[in-house]
Amino acid sequence: MTDFFKGIPQIKFEGPQSDNDFAFRHYDAEEVVMGKKMKDHLRFAAAYWHSFAWPGGDPFGGATFERPWFGDTIDAAKMKADVAFEMFQILGVPYYCFHDADMRPEGEDFAENTRNLETMVDCLAQKQADTGIKLLWGTANLFSHRRFMSGAATNPDPDVFAFSAATIKTCMDATMKLGGENYVLWGGREGYETLLNTDMGRERKQAGRMLQMVVDYKHKMGFKGAILIEPKPQEPTKHQYDYDVATVYGFLKEFGLEGEVQMNIEQGHAILAGHSFEHELTMARELGIFGSIDMNRNDYQSGWDTDQFPNNVPEMALAYYEVLRAGGFTTGGTNFDAKLRRQSLDADDLILAHVGGMDACAAGLKAAAKMLDDGKLEAARNDRYAGWDTDTGKGLMSSDLDAITAQVLADKINPSPRSGRQERLENLVNRYL
Ligand code: XUL
Ligand code: CO
Secondary structure (H helix, E strand, C coil): CCCCCCCHHHCCEEEEECCCCCCECCCCCCECCCCEEHHHCCCCCEEEEHHHHCCCCCCCEECCCCCCCCCCHHHHHHHHHHHHHHHHHHHHCCCEEEEHHHHHCCCCCCHHHHHHHHHHHHHHHHHHHHHCEEEEECCCCCCCHHHCCCCCCCCHHHHHHHHHHHHHHHHHHHHHCCCCCEEEEECCCCCCCHHHHHHHHHHHHHHHHHHHHHHHHHHHHHHEEEEEEECCCCCCCCCCCCCCHHHHHHHHCCCCCCCEEEEEEHHHHHHEEEEHHHHHHHHHHHHHHEEEEECECCCCCCCCCCCEECCCHHHHHHHHHHHHHHCCCCCCCCCEECCCCCCCCHHHHHHHHHHHHHHHHHHHHHHHHHHHHHHHHHHHHHHHHHHHHHHHHHHCCCHHHHHHHHHHCCCCCCCCCCCCCCCHHHHHHHHHC
């Protein structure tokens, strides 16, 4: 035991009336909602990077957090792992996620990186065995080190492509060894700053080839989890190729990878792309590529990726409504890709941020379940499209322009607009919150 979280109790469910900051008001892991325990619906995961590797910097200032485990040694990495697993246990989250660079010290070269990664995988495997906590997903950090400044797979230098491919292989090996349920690819620097120095055609082909190699290796190694891409339109790179769910789907089609790759959708990235989170979730469901979510929120005023802990229950409700309509998670889950504000220095802050986030998600899930159970929203939606279930409606889908024109003339078709009833539906949603 470290003493980082000294005095902080295990967080328990105490119900909405509780006055205890260190308690859940809505998240009761064992409570059954729509036939499934809340813990199995939500499948919470904590993110190693924001909680344990991020030092609290911003563009105007450096680290504000002074954690005793900061430092590029194996001993420091082991202390970080001790503290991380203590937090996972205090919160009762069943899963965690990592990048290689979060949990191993940075080496001088690829070989040292790999040795460090393997040492830490053994350490994490022991901790997983001791606690029962599991890995939701692993990923490679191919964006922080300066070698990746012009991209990883999309780099103009083939040496960086090779280094990235080898790093992904070691991270897929690590994820498999730790029983990870998914492997994530987020291409933070797969894009460009200026077209003046960029060959977009080559870069997109390089990214497509890398993804094909990842999928081939998944099958070769017998990894049963899902490969997930996490779309984001920009930041850090000015223009990212994996802009949003629809763009990534086009990319998968182009490189023959549909059916092989699903989406990890992050709330804040959806907002940066000019969408709502629900839009991205619905698009993924409709395209059959819904996988997992990164849960956070952005500050709507700042227009950049603030990665704040989620606390807006109405937003959560609409998000989990779409998750439930997608049939819920299979290999995916709710990963808190969220970081403290840089003034939130204390161990308490880290725990309470997660407690609030878990509770907001739980309240949202319960509201979403009520919305679905009640059926009024779905009934209104079905009613709006009811004409398409008639013989005339169905016939249109297999007709042609000549036949339809003849039909419009013969039946004197003259559409009369109907209300979309938006406010009525918005009022209805508020009744479930
Ligand atoms: C960055 C981001 C990443 C990915 C994993 O915006 O969301 O943390 O989730 O690389
Ligand atoms: Co993310």
